[in-house]
Amino acid sequence: MQFEELIDTLVQRFNEGSFIQATISQPRYKSSELVKVKLKPVQLKNEIHIQFEYHYERILKHENVKLTEVRAALQQQLEQFKQMQAEFTAEKVHIQLTKKFKVSWKAEKTATKKTADLSHNRKKNYLLDDETPYPFLIRLGVQTPDGKVKKQKYDKFRQINRFVEYIDDALAHLPKDRPVRILDFGSGKSYLTFALYHYLHLEKGLDIRVTGLDLKKEVIEECNVIAKDLEYDQLEFLVGDINDYNEETAVDMVVTLHACDVATDMALARAVKWGAKVILSVPCCQHELFSQIDSPALDVMLQHGLLKERFSALATDSIRAELLSIVGYDAQLLEFIDMEHTPKNILIRAYYTGKKPTAENMVKYEAFRDLLNAKPFLETELEEAGYLVRS
Ligand SMILES: C[S@@+](CC[C@H](N)C(=O)[O-])C[C@H]1O[C@@H](n2cnc3c(N)ncnc32)[C@H](O)[C@@H]1O
Incomplete structure (x- = not known):
């Protein structure tokens, strides 16, 4: 031939x-x-x-x-x-x-006749498919060099994919006429930061500038080496505390994945101050309310340490969503990944709408907070920045 x-x-x-x-x-x-x-x-x-x-x-x-x-x-x-x-x-x-x-x-x-699968992404739930070698996943040790997801990293792979799906859903809320500024707070080993860079820039062709911030110097240095090697030139990693990070005046999207305790709240407060159009945040351990809650009406439940811990986590996320709604976001609490894979399975998704809260919003929020007798970090942050109007 x-x-x-x-x-x-x-x-x-x-x-x-x-x-x-x-x-x-x-x-x-x-x-x-x-x-x-x-x-x-x-x-x-x-x-x-x-x-x-x-x-x-x-x-x-x-x-x-x-x-x-x-x-x-x-x-x-x-x-x-x-x-x-x-x-x-x-x-x-x-x-x-x-x-x-x-x-x-x-x-x-071949013994049996096959038909072509014409869907753009063959595995409906996986925007990054588990048979394609992705250079960043190989470097981060999630995949073997021939593209197989390592057994012990499958949960991480699932989490990254789920998060990328939420990012994909949020695309319509991001600006199209200028580079999109994205921050990943508490980026750690930065699986998510690399994944979103890969997906938005290399697969979707978006002009983006991404920063991952974390306290851990060595981890951040390693991430910068990988980003340089992969020629991800609009991706940088910085060592620092979220609470001290004031470099930006405007950011389009803020993401966090398992940022510890109030680190999530620090990130949410920053996102609000920057007027971020999109917030995607999967919280992690929550200790703040656990040590504050003092509510005799709830004693029947809270006398049990295990329930108090779970309740504190759910109350914290309810407060976060409510406060975000009050400052102009359409905020929802969604299932991140099913319980079988991680108990940290709530994702806070907030799209900025600018909708003004009604007086009842604040009253409803304050009633809940007062029932717990708590002073949430996020409330204090937003109040000090002048975002909350008292009822
Ligand atoms: C559980 S790890 C998650 C890392 C990463 N997002 C992931 O999902 O693989 C939480 C990260 O948050 C970082 N962190 C906690 N508090 C922080 C703060 N105040 N400022 C910056 N990073 C923080 C920790 O250093 C840690 O790397």
Whole structure:
């Protein structure tokens, strides 16, 4: 078979709908930065495209090519590689290309007929799929170099994916006419920070500037090394305390994932002061209210330490959501990930609407707070900044 004939055959199969997936590999030239290219059909707005997934040493890029334009794109890739493994509805084919572009085509019939999965993201719940090697996940030790998620890291992988889904839902609330400023407070090892950079910048093409902030110097240094190696040039990590971080005047999105205790509240207060359009925050351990609550009416429950702990956590998140509503957010408490995987399973999602609170909002909030006889950190922060009007 000649090279031209190979291209014709593949394009014909793309068009007739028998193509399932393919991997083009073995770069022809040593200098090539592109390691392999994966292909699959995807349906976008009722039109079939072939998705080219370019795997570079450290970066992954996607391009969806219309069938009318796929010939040139395919030829361009095949000219740079020596091998292709392709899967069609009824056969698997191993294609080898010689130095002079002679083609060897070895087909093997498959026992059962397959059909192509045309969804843009094959696993509905996973925006980052668990078979694709993502350079940042490999560097962070979540995936093995060939893209398998490590068993002991699967919960983390699930959490990252869930969070990225919420980020995806929030896209409509972010500005489109200028770079989007994002802060991840208490970023720690920064799985989430890297994931959101990868997803928003590399997959969605958004112009973003992301900062991860954490107290841990060594962890932050390591994150900066990884960001530099991966050429994530709009991503930086800073050592610091959320409470002292006043560098910004405006931020579009603030995220936190398991920032300890009142660190979450510090982040929420900062987000409000910066007028962040989107807040996504999964709180962590909560000790503040536990030590404050003093409510005889609730003693039947609170006399049990375990219940007091759980109640304090739920009361804290209720207070956070209520205060965010009072300062102009549409705030909801959503399930982050099911209890089976982590007990820290509430996500606070707040979109800024600017809606003015009614007098009853504050009255309702104060009644709840007074029942607990507590003085929540977030309330004090927002009050001192002049965001809360007393009832
Ligand atoms: C449980 S870890 C979560 C890390 C990361 N977000 C994740 O989900 O993998 C909490 C992080 O919050 C950081 N942290 C706690 N209080 C902080 C503060 N006041 N300022 C900055 N970082 C803080 C800790 O150093 C820690 O790395």
